[in-house]
Amino acid sequence: MPRPRFHSLSAARQEAILSAALEEFSTHGFVDASLNRIITAAGASKGSLYYYFDGKEDLYGHLLRVQVELMIADAGPFPVPANSDPDTFWSVIENHCVRLVQALEASPQLARLLRDWMSSTGRKGLERTQQDAERTALPWLAQVLAAGQTARAIRTDVPDALLLAVGTAIAGVIDYSILTGSTDPLAQSTAVHTIIEMLRRAIQP
Amino acid sequence: MPRPRFHSLSAARQEAILSAALEEFSTHGFVDASLNRIITAAGASKGSLYYYFDGKEDLYGHLLRVQVELMIADAGPFPVPANSDPDTFWSVIENHCVRLVQALEASPQLARLLRDWMSSTGRKGLERTQQDAERTALPWLAQVLAAGQTARAIRTDVPDALLLAVGTAIAGVIDYSILTGSTDPLAQSTAVHTIIEMLRRAIQP
DNA sequence: GAGATCCTTAGACCACCGGTCGAACCGATG
């Protein structure tokens, strides 16, 4: 988390720093991003940046949080489908995936930022950010999983951790297919359909 | 590839360099590994190392190649199952996965090296190594895929690239489950069984 | 044996990295 001071900075200055950071982190990834370039682009000095943030990871984590919140807001609410049947459960999942893909497609910068983030599990220097993300994402995922299981849409004969791992891996495949495939919305939604269908086969009862 | 000179170095000196590199790369990963530490540990100088290798990536790539070949040799031959029925196809796959997991379990250093390698798709400074790996792995994977399809063990209504992506993702789940799970061989082979069963559900016709 | 010609080695040096730190600046307050 940035120091509270940061939020009492003028909106323009906050924007300058965050957009420079977004540009740098999304084009180079966390590891290869240069704080010095961010500082230069933002018209700030190193001392200032360290006055408002704990360091590189802190800046990255804050940027990530803000951007993900924007994306979630953009993709619309995700109603955890309670007491539904398997088909509607899976169609809700698929539908939300399509909306997320569209939101990502609308902002390639955010897409690259997230891609780098996703592919950096366990990387040194990102421990805090990953703990944070886990702490906010896991309860939500567990909720969805439980809903799927009461809807008899997800099997219960396999450890939850394994189901989550498979789900995360398949999410990566969606990203990969979007990254390497067509940008036509229709083609993308059928790709998502195909992949979610594979996920469903894998983890339905 | 290292310069040909490297191979005419005394075996002891080659060993010193490669084992220092293995130690460093497997404990810190490619990005955070330090060439200086490798040099010091190997009792060599920077000039020498650059005399035999193109740089960090070249050393890493060579080490990876050697280690993977050792592992493949250790896990035994993988007969691509031609003209079989679905059940035997999948049992051959599962069997080979179990053997690979055992080989990995036998050498934690190699396991960590491979884990770091797998999680660094698209990372800057590894482009050549990744191209190399792709060039050697893809034809083999395509062969297995085709064998599975003629055995009616793998569906044909989905692009091959997607099937490969799902397969790779599920392989990552195997690694994850081995990493976070029990070290008991029996538990591991049942975990592999469960995960391969999920893969089978996802990509069988 | 002397000299010349390589291959090999050592480590100083380069630009850059993330992070630290003390000095300077500046508006408000006494």
Add this chain to the structure above:
DNA sequence: CATCGGTTCGACCGGTGGTCTAAGGATCTC
């Protein structure tokens, strides 16, 4: 006007991967 705390700055630190030159050392020719 002096002081004081919040803010800004950039020189500096130890480290990185990579470059380069000069010296060593073996081998060959005369």
